Amino acid sequence: xxxxxxxxxxxxxxxxxxxxxxxxxxxxxxxxxxxxxxxxxxxxxxxxxxxxxxxxxxxxxxxxxxxxxxxxxxxxxxxxxxxxxxxxxxxxxxxxxxxxxxxxxxxxxxxxxxxxxxxxxxxxxxxxxxxxxxxxxxxxxxxxxxxxxxxxxxxxxxxxxxxxxxxxxxxxxxxxxxxxxxxxxxxxxxxxxxxxxxxxxxxxxxxxxxxxxxxxxxxxxxxxxxxxxxxxxxxxxxxxxxxxxxxxxxxxxxxxxxxxxxxxxxxxxxxxxxxxxxxxxxxxxxxxxxxxxxxxxxxxxxxxxxxxxxxxxxxxxxxxxxxxxxxxxxxxxxxxxxxxxxxxxxxxxxxxxxxxxxxxxxxxxxxxxxxxxxxxxxxxxxxxxxxxxxxxxxxxxxxxxxxxxxxxxxxxxxxxxxxxxxxxxxxxxxxxxxxxxxxxx
Amino acid sequence: xxxxxxxxxxxxxxxxxxxxxxxxxxxxxxxxxxxxxxxxxxxxxxxxxxxxxxxxxxxxxxxxxxxxxxxxxxxxxxxxxxxxxxxxxxxxxxxxxxxxxxxxxxxxxxxxxxxxxxxxxxxxxxxx
Numbered sequence: 190x191x192x193x194x195x196x197x198x199x200x201x202x203x204x205x206x207x208x209x210x211x212x213x214x215x216x217x218x219x220x221x222x223x224x225x226x227x228x229x230x231x232x233x234x235x236x237x238x239x240x241x242x243x244x245x246x247x248x249x250x251x252x253x254x255x256x257x258x259x260x261x262x263x264x265x266x267x268x269x270x271x272x273x274x275x276x277x278x279x280x281x282x283x284x285x286x287x288x289x290x291x292x293x294x295x296x297x298x299x300x301x302x303x304x305x306x307x308x309x310x311x312x313x314x315x316x317x318x319x320x321x322x323x324x325x326x327x328x329x330x331x332x333x334x335x336x337x338x339x340x341x342x343x344x345x346x347x348x349x350x351x352x353x354x355x356x357x358x359x360x361x362x363x364x365x366x367x368x369x370x371x372x373x374x375x376x377x378x379x380x381x382x383x384x385x386x387x388x389x390x391x392x393x394x395x396x397x398x399x400x401x402x403x404x405x406x407x408x409x410x411x412x413x414x415x416x417x418x419x420x421x422x423x424x425x426x427x428x429x430x431x432x433x434x435x436x437x438x439x440x441x442x443x444x445x446x447x448x449x450x451x452x453x454x455x456x457x458x459x460x461x462x463x464x465x466x467x468x469x470x471x472x473x474x475x476x477x478x479x480x481x482x483x484x485x486x487x488x489x490x491x492x493x494x495x496x497x498x499x500x501x502x503x504x505x506x507x508x509x510x511x512x513x514x515x516x517x518x519x520x521x522x523x524x525x526x527x528x529x530x531x532x533x534x535x536x537x538x539x540x541x542x543x544x545x546x547x548x549x550x551x552x553x554x555x556x557x558x559x560x561x562x563x564x565x566x567x568x569x570x571x572x573x574x575x576x577x578x579x580x581x582x583x584x585x586x587x588x589x590x591x592x593x594x595x596x597x598x599x600x601x602x603x604x605x606x607x608x609x610x611x612x613x614x615x616x617x618x619x620x621x622x623x624x625x626x627x628x629x630x
Numbered sequence: 631x632x633x634x635x636x637x638x639x640x641x642x643x644x645x646x647x648x649x650x651x652x653x654x655x656x657x658x659x660x661x662x663x664x665x666x667x668x669x670x671x672x673x674x675x676x677x678x679x680x681x682x683x684x685x686x687x688x689x690x691x692x693x694x695x696x697x698x699x700x701x702x703x704x705x706x707x708x709x710x711x712x713x714x715x716x717x718x719x720x721x722x723x724x725x726x727x728x729x730x731x732x733x734x735x736x737x738x739x740x741x742x743x744x745x746x747x748x749x750x751x752x753x754x755x756x757x758x
Contacts, residue, residue: 389691389720396742397643403745404650430650437643484691489725491696 193312194249194283195233197276198256202226204319205260205269214265242294246287253280275318279311375595379517389481390448394441401434401441408434448474461511461607465504468560469546472516473498476544479520483528492527492540499547503630505560511603512628518596519564519624520544525587526568526622541567551629559610562626570618579614604628633756634662634679638672638688638700639718651745661752669695673703683713685755687748690719690726698729705734714755718743 206222209215232252236245253276260266260273286304290297297304408431415424476494484490505512520542527540543565551559571579578584580601585594597612604610610628637648645665655661664683666672669692676683686704690697697717704715716737717730727738737751 392720392741393641397641397647399742400647400651400745404647408650433646434650437646441643480693489729491693491699493694 191236191246191249191283191287192233193308194246194253194279195229195236197279197312197315198249198253199226199229199233200315201253201256201273201276202229204272205266208269209265218265243287243290243297246283246290248287250280250283250285250287253283269322272318272322275315275322278314279308282307282311371595372599375599376514379514379521379596384482384485387448387478387481389485390477391445394444394448397441398438398445401437405431405434405438448478461508463506463508466507466509466512467502468505468507468512468562469498469500469502471509471513472544472546472562475513475516476520476542479517479524480542483521483524487528490524490528490531490540492524492542495541495543497543497545497547499545502546502548502560503558505628505630507608507628508603511607515600515603515626516562516564518600519626522596522624523564523566523568523622526566526570528568530568530619539567548630549627558630559627560630562628563623564626565621565623567621570620570622571614571616572618576614576616580612633660633684633752634664634682635685635687635752636664636666636672636675636683638666638669638686638692638697640667640689640692642667652749655749668692669697669700669703672700676704676708680708685714685716685752687716687718690717690730698726698733701730701733701735716751 202222202225206219206226209218209222229252232248236248240248257273257276257280261270266273282304286297286308289304408427412424412427412431415421415427473496476496480492480494523542524540527542531538531540543563545561545563545565547561548558549561551557575586580597582595582598584598601612604612604626608628610626613625613627614623615625616622637644645663648663648665649656652661652663656663664675664679666675669688672686672688673695676686688697688700695703697719701715701717704713714736715734716739717726717735718739718741719726719730720741730738736755739748739751
């Protein structure tokens with residue numbers, strides 16, 4: 190019976206070798222374990238040859254317990270701990286049987302069947318544990334393999350997602366660049382609308398400059414004649430006329446100058462610097478530019494422009510070219526609406542655009558003021574189905590190629606985000622549209 | 631001979647300009663000028679002084695009533711004697727030129743006004 194503990198020890202070593210065969214720990218343990226198996230065989234043979242009556246059992250049990258103790262303290266063998274511990278009953282039974290045989294041989298002889306049975310039971314127990322451990326290990330292996338597959342899958346997915354994220358980032362960058370370009374092209378498009386208006390607005394003052402200059406030269410000649418004749422009184426009268434003409438020349442020169450400056454300001458990228466601005470002047474200027482811009486395209490078009498400008502309007506702290514763009518956009522839309530209506534309306538229809546400004550008390554701190562700019566037209570109006578969408582980027586009711594769909598969306602951004610104001614709409618389809626822009630002073 | 635000319639233009643400075651350009655003629659009593667800043671004002675003036683006005687010089691491009699509209703109203707309302715109407719507009723505006731001629735304009739001038747040419751034309755019309 191003592192043979193069983195040696196056999197168990199030998200098999201334990203072999204099985205540990207098998208467990209480690211495919212692990213990175215192989216190199217560390219394989220030769221040691223091989224040596225251990227031969228040591229077990231050596232001890233077994235020596236014990237059977239040289240020892241008698243119970244001692245081989247004690248030695249075998251001790252060998253087994255020693256092996257368990259060693260493995261228990263060795264971190265590398267922790268995964269197999271439950272299997273190794275299964276050797277405890279056999280080791281204990283062998284030592285108990287051996288000790289009993291040595292100490293009480295008669296008792297042992299009488300009950301040796303029980304001891305044999307305990308040893309065999311311990312041995313069978315090892316095999317039972319071995320079988321379950323093996324099954325568990327297979328399951329664990331399976332789960333491990335699945336985990337490895339999952340890890341690979343996750344890694345693949347992560348790589349895919351990272352790539353997608355990079356692609357999306359690139360697309361986003363592209364979109365942001367495009368948005369900036371669109372804003373710039375919107376500005377240029379509105380400048381295009383303005384060009385004809387600007388040409389007309391510059392032509393008029395230039396005509397005056399030329400005419401008053403020419404007439405002044407004639408007057409100088411005349412003055413010289415009068416002086417030669419000795420008619421000082423007449424000469425002084427002519428001099429007064431010349432002076433008046435020069436004042437006119439200065440006035441119209443400045444007018445043209447202002448228009449060119451306004452145009453440059455409009456096309457320039459917004460500096461975003463707010464400055465004290467005369468809203469009445471700005472609005473009136475852009476109303477004229479929008480009107481002449483449209484007339485340049487459609488010579489037969491004509492509209493009545495009514496202005497109710499509040500003379501007591503305070504200067505507003507705004508970015509002039511930005512608010513100018515908003516107003517230009519509202520005027521262009523208003524003219525478009527009346528022009529569209531005129532196409533189908535009765536001959537009595539009189540296109541009318543009304544521009545009003547007034548200062549109103551602002552909610553909040555006492556004494557703070559808002560400026561309200563109202564642009565009303567008696568054009569086509571806005572249907573309810575469209576009203577919600579008109580502030581959305583790229584939404585346009587104009588035929589393809591005629592509107593960028595960015596005008597109102599940019600205007601909304603300028604007024605609301607840029608100036609902390611508001612744009613409100615009141616409209617009735619087929620009758621009128623009224624845009625009310627409110628900006629804090 | 632005393633000729634009354636009504637000049638219609640929305641630019642107020644047209645008035646001193648005409649008065650200076652034609653100061654000799656005004657001084658000599660050849661021409662007499664009246665001014666209106668819009669088509670509506672021009673019609674109001676004509677209502678009062680119809681018999682005096684012999685020649686009307688009007689800009690086409692004006693806010694409110696256009697020169698073309700003014701022209702057709704004049705042609706409708708004042709048959710005898712039909713006043714001479716000369717239209718003025720920006721350079722290269724063929725559409726308006728065509729329309730003005732169709733509505734019965736006697737002459738068509740482009741901006742910037744050539745005053746010596748205008749004088750010539752005025753004299754032709756008046757002496758005819």
